Amino acid sequence: MKLKQWGSLLLTCVLTVSLAAGCSSGDKEGGTAAESKGGGSAGGQVNETGMPIVTDKLTVTAFAGKFFANADWNNIKLWQEYEKMTNIHVQWDTVQKDNLAEKRNLLLAGGDYPEMFYASAFPRADLLKYGKQGAFLPLNDLIDKYAPNFKALMEKYPIIEKGITMPDGNIYGLPTLYDPEFKSVLYGTPWVKSEWLTKLGLKEPQTLDEFYNMLKAFKENDPNGNGQKDEIAWGAVGAAGLVNYLRGSFGLNNHGTSNIYVDTDPDSGKVRFIPTDPRYKELLQYVNKLYKDGLLEQDIMSVKSTEVDAKGMEGLIGVVDNVDPVAIYNQKGYVGLPVLKGPHGDQMFSATGSPLGNIGMFVLTDKAKNPEALMRWMDYFYGDEGIKMFFMGWKDETYKENADGSVDYVDDIKNNPNGLNLDQAVGQYLIWPGGYYPGFVTQKYFKGAEGLPTSVDNAKKAEPHVVPQDQIWPPFNFTAEEQADLTGIQTDITTYVDEMRDKFISGNASFDEWDAYVSTLQKMGLDRYIAIYQSAADRYSK
Template sequence: MVNKNTKRAKRFKLLISVVLISALLLGLAGCSSSSENESSSESNINMNQEGLPIVGEPITLNVLTVRWGNMGDTFKQNQWLQELEKQTNVKINWQVMSSNDWGEQKSIMLASGTLPDVILGDIVFSDSDIVNNLSFFRPLDEYIDQYMPNLKEAMGETPEMKRISTFPDGKIYSLPSRLPSRPKSSNQPIINQAWLDRLGLKAPDNTEELYKVFKAFKEQDPNGNGKQDEIPYSGSGDIGVDLLNPFGITDLNGNSMMVKDGKPVFFPVSGEYKEAIKWAHQLYAEGLIDQEIFTQDNTMVTAKQQNPDAAIVGFSNQWIPDAVFGKWKDEYIAIPPIAGPDGQRYQPGEPDGMSLRRNELLITTSCKYPEVVARWADQFYTNEASIQNFWGAIGTVIQKNDDNTYQLMNPPAGTSADAWYWEQSLRDFGPKYVKPDFEKNITLDKNVGDGLKLVIDKYGSEYVTTPFPNVMYSAEEFQELPTLTTDIDSFVRTTRAKWITEGNIDQEWNGYLKKLNDMGLERLIQIRSDAYDRYTSIK
């Protein structure tokens, strides 16, 4: 029986949450102005159609954004953001929430229907949040056409920005971004070069060579500590299907979908997937894959990757090695994708660059001055504005040279480059657009962070497969999807883990296919195919 005090505590916690979020909503409701008697008409706020300032008299916009964990609001110190307030006469009342407890607060906000003027960052509301609450958000097509020349130019140059932002009803409700200096490839093969050198081995090129290297890593004590503690391949069961990449299986967005020959494909029912699982089982059965790969959490993985006494992980798929291997990071190098049985290489990623995002800014129907917000948001869609909102301000994080090139400064001692960028900027969140041909003017440190990733990207970029795109679903489709994906995704994951650890895929394959069909796989593929057709038809 549940303790009565526990029930009271839960009710009290919920009450406090409701009270706090209600207070926040009251503070967020509606734009404010420096003039108490100012009316809500555009003429009374004296908005300029072009140039700066945007408005004659200062007004204040309430802008809600969410940050990861306990990052806080240090990004507000960004000098470009502060100068923008002075230049535009648009003051920002930032409402900064933590992702730790945003889920509960978001539900209360959407239930109440009381929203701030502006939502900034794609972490705030998901596609389904927006599609199921469209009455809270303004269609932006006319505002883009009339007040956002920078964004219009960007969409003309990079049409994918319009494609990813167009909702099923044909309208745009959220603004996109294109992040600067992004790679084409996602996680790539990372191997311990020090181990290879000690054993007199070369980096593996194909699955046969990889198997031999794994065997040597397991049996020949490459870390030299006299123990057989080496783990040839390790990671978490949630790392996706990176181990299956050599067989043409890639899963950039974690939805078990790819695009092959221009058509959406659910790869867990393919012949290539079946053969990949057989290969992975052989590795597991011989102890060449971490025996805890499907049961360990990220803390356990990190403990192995950063084992204090000696490096014990030989190979994995990572974004960059310096982000995960701690003091052993210099032992690891990136290598090209491992060639599969067909002689081809397959790399998860995005052929057009992993830079495009949507839902980075929404204007709510609570806002009295959407024209002002549109003009304000358009200021973010320039090269210099974007790099300062991704890394940090010029003069603080970025050095601008006399030849109009830009160089990132070194972070303070004891701070990683990535952490520093998040402290000093909006980073991944908010509107941005850096022209592709402008990126040659940006110099990044090739030894760490974003610069190192671009160096590593050269190994895999030409082999990047076509992922199933970030399509948009209708409200009706969103009602069906959770039931379908919850059952199907769970069954695919648990079956994959079982087959890799225990085998028997041949004997169980037909029953597996039948159960997926009974769960509604055909309907799931149809929904995703319809969404894909809408996406590709947008011009």
Template structure:
């Protein structure tokens, strides 16, 4: 197999495309009848996309309004091979290394390392030569936002993917998932909204000890999240960590020295883990927080059991409008930083075209449609008069049958028959003008305004590693990250005593932490150089 890949990587893009054509010898040129706009082709064509699926998007995509309408507009029938996010990484690796490739990877969360590796091998085609002529909407964004081009360009100088890209001015999308507390329960307890970690603990203890839902049982859950990581991400800034945003969960900058640091080996992180372990010991965390799934968490919220949660918005995912989003909490040492902030370039590898695709130009035009206003409106809002209305001032609003759906349906649940953006990871350009998700609701906007003064002055985008660096980071580097994550859970859970911290750090060092940081330094220097 390796020999085959070597031969393929030596071929031109056109040769690889020709080799990948399927069917009964029909050439792409036979269907290429339009030069711009919609429809994309005159005669119908069919393609298959490997597609990551959120648990919020149940059912075949082909049955959804957005994809029915797009099939009508484009004359292209897309078959979505749906892969649940929980098993996506493993299935994606198998698909990339397999002999029968899909025509494209859609919402498949391809990493920069995978884009570079499989682009160099010829599995994914470089898009550079297509974008100016076949992707005018996306090409305009590359020209407008140099950081977008910088983040997508691999070390070999090529772009292999369309991303998920948020409007840099759309701050609520960059925050994404606030820390929410139950406002009604605060009122019943006669407590103010927490602004320090001590006040947060006092509230959570009161939730634990009070029958706030009035059912005569002690079943209130002080705080829950999907695993412990989202909660720790929210609390990092209270310990001075995460000062370059959430795209880099392991590395940020030591503000005293100006040097890069591995967060999960820093003494401040030990303090954070001790704080979280104390929450666990006091019974303030959901009992199954380490294994809690998104659907189960949302069900707990719908049942009225949660005092606090880290989710996109309880109003849309749980149907609960009594929650208020916290800003930046002040920590035990006086640190107050809102570190849960994403860069505009969220998912680098949200969409990529493979060598097996017989219609690369048409596929790129299909994808580019969603980076324009017309396509983005279809993707996020559906069809005018069916799922949304346009107000006299030009703004878009979901119909009341969706925004206030009967039967206790949340907004996300009411949208299931129509669109598929719920759960994220989709390719596209997200702007407030046509995105009416949980991030644009008043309670989310209010939370962001509280956080705004404490957002880091510099938020890193993703770093791209060379082939040699990627190989090391995907093997020894991945082992370091995996061990740090496993130890993190054990420290919080108490199965690994915090007295073993120095032993834990020593093991990280023995695993190659110095090399990890050296590679990060080199990638960081390249990243900084491209922004000068």
């Protein structure tokens, strides 16, 4: 799944946590009370339920990636209050997100790593690598005994366990999760300016031809009424968003976009490499026509987000490929664009990912003196009570509760007297701004653009055509051998595919070069690439 605006709307990247069938301070499940690893000296007995988690104070070391808006984690109220509840003191070593990978890798290479990695976004290959080396602990038994909230989510949504389990059978990290019931955070079609439709006497398009005609009318018929042809029919940074929106109209990505280059061939039942499929060629030819006829931002391949944002705030964009323009451009009146019927009768919305985000957001290392306590420490934030504190803070201090049970930030946060924006104001108390942490994104506590009523309505419009939930693939996990082969070929293949996509769309490459393009991919090792994904798909289907 893609949260569409990173940076200029950090709220859309927040990760929240929720109770799906567990409990928080009074867990009903859990192992027997456990002594710490090392004879019980590190924090003493772990309590099965309730708070504190350990009887004697436990100090642990942790490393985390953070966003600029957050205060010092060693002094931030969230962790101070949680320490009082749990009896666990965390010594935080944090790094700005832009330097995360470098610092994370240096710690592991030097052997001077902490007991816990939090919000560190380990890629799947690293989870398997360091897990097999013994630096990362398998979490399977710890989840079973000490994480009733997370365990309940796995039982409710089987895709979670299948998606976080490595080919060796072990789980080495806890993920970012998106509630499968929170439809508008999992998918959302682009937004069309409804007043332009009304002014030009147009209905919302239902087919590719109608979509073309609508964009052409936006471009040529002065819907903003200023006497100038300054309208941008389709405004976006890059062409990937438009291509992704149209994939389902050409019958592509029938398992969603978590593994965006592959799906299942309807004829053979085997893995299909989408960028060489004839229907993908048709898709690019259609988008090339839009580009050639001036219906897309003409600098779409190179335009900067600030330039698109400036046009959006002036109300010059007919179709916005982003979150609701009211949230990012302060432009009201946009509605969700319908899912379009394609040339072969397909009317599928496949630009949706799985509920799994990064699965390496919480990792325990072999230096953890009391992994049982740390698993309970983390599991609290997968329950309703924990998420309310984690994401909203404290009643009457950072949030207010309405009569219907809904919550909202207090006015000092929403309209900060010191001129802080929402991320900065919240970041004085809590760590969610920037969206880097393990969690469960639910509509109940989500305050980003995807939670707006307009976004919920947009998702409902698309819902009848969305790939069924039980057919969605998460990002695949690979064996060490498969990963070694992929490392050698995947970057070249995907880089070339994306470069040629843009060249075909812009006309810098003729479609007469299609066979040569496919041949080049074959020489890059495409057959091995497909075989690896076939093995991963076979493992997942079992």
